[in-house]
Amino acid sequence: MSDLFMLVDSDGDVISRGLTYGGAQALRDEWLAKYAGSGGGVTLLIKPNEPITDVPPVRVHFQTFPTHVENRAIGLPVIADGAERDHLRECFARRSEARDVLDLAADAAKRGKAHYSDCLAEVVRLRAADEAEVAAAGATLATRFKAGASASLEPNLRTGRHALLDAEARCDAARKAAALLNSEVSAAEDALATAEQAVERSVDALIHADLQYMLAELKQLWQKIVPLKLTIDGARYVGFPPGVDALAVLQPPELPPNAGARYVGQLANYRKALLQNADAAFADQPEKVIA
Known part of the structure; x- marks a missing residue:
């Protein structure tokens, strides 16, 4: 016994x-x-x-299996430890340059489009004038024929056809220029999208580094907590049973079901802030997600 x-x-x-x-x-x-x-x-x-005889399962207040719909930690850029924020600043600079290039390209394309519209309107005007002049010349010629005149019109019929041809050539050149400028806008948009993606990946790398630091801290805490808990709990076998306060401390803390919501909100806001500011800090973020 x-x-x-x-x-x-x-x-x-x-x-x-x-x-x-x-x-x-x-x-x-x-x-x-x-x-x-x-x-x-x-x-x-x-x-x-x-x-x-029957050890009940330990209740935990966190998920031990993944339920995520995406994993931002996959495919992160290779950045030296501690250089994540400097890398993010470099990405910001490249994004700013890409935005400037796009603004210049879009402005040039806007002017090119306006010039093409003006040239097209000039072609329409000259074509209408040419058609009117040709119609008038045709009416004059018909009148002469009805009068029995055999003499034709002067050999050089001036209806503005040369001006129309010049305008059409200018319009074709303007159309080519507009197309070229639009292609440069598309290229600038692609470059900006690439720069934006680089910023996002850099932000994700920074957050991942922060989480790895937290994980290392948690590991160190567990290395301290487990021996303390086992020592206090095992003291009963050498005549030092835990008191009421000790038993309360040895139990896992009771947390509300949504205890982690505030940290999820902070982390979401932290990522949004980092997309605009490389100096943003996790501790400064509000708990509720900012739309």
Whole structure:
């Protein structure tokens, strides 16, 4: 028979196991003193220690399996540790240059389009004038024929046809110029899209580096917490059973179901801020997601 005992309440719930009889008495007295004024009629019993036959699963307040719809940590640019923000600033500079190039290209294309429209309008005007002059010359010629005249019009009929041909040539040149300028706008838009993507990837690399730092910190904390917890919990076997306060500390903290929502919001806002400012800090971000 084991020389160890356990402390249970009137509902059969185990308060502590593996205690000496004196340790169980001390723990019972501490609990009774703590809840003496509650009026709850607490009853604590000292019973022979029983082995744990069914260990309940440990409750955790975080997901242990991925439920993400995307993974921004894939395909990140290779950046030296600690140089993430400098790399992001360089991406900002290239994005700014790409925007300037696009603005210049768009302005030139706008002027080219306006010039082409003017040339096209001039062609329409001259073509209408040419058609009117040709029609008038035809009417004059018909009148002469009806009058019995055999003499034809002067050999050089001037209807503005040369001006129309020149205008059409200028219009064709303007159309070619507009097409060329539009292609440069498309190229500038593609370059800006590439620069924007580089900024996003650089931001993701920075956030990933921050998370890796947090992960390293958490690992160090666990390396400290686990030995402390095991030592305090195991002290009962050498005559130092955990008291009420110790038992409360040894339990996982009770968190509300949406306890992590504030950090999700902060992280989302952090990414949005980094897309515009390389000096943005996670701690400065609001908890609610900014639209």
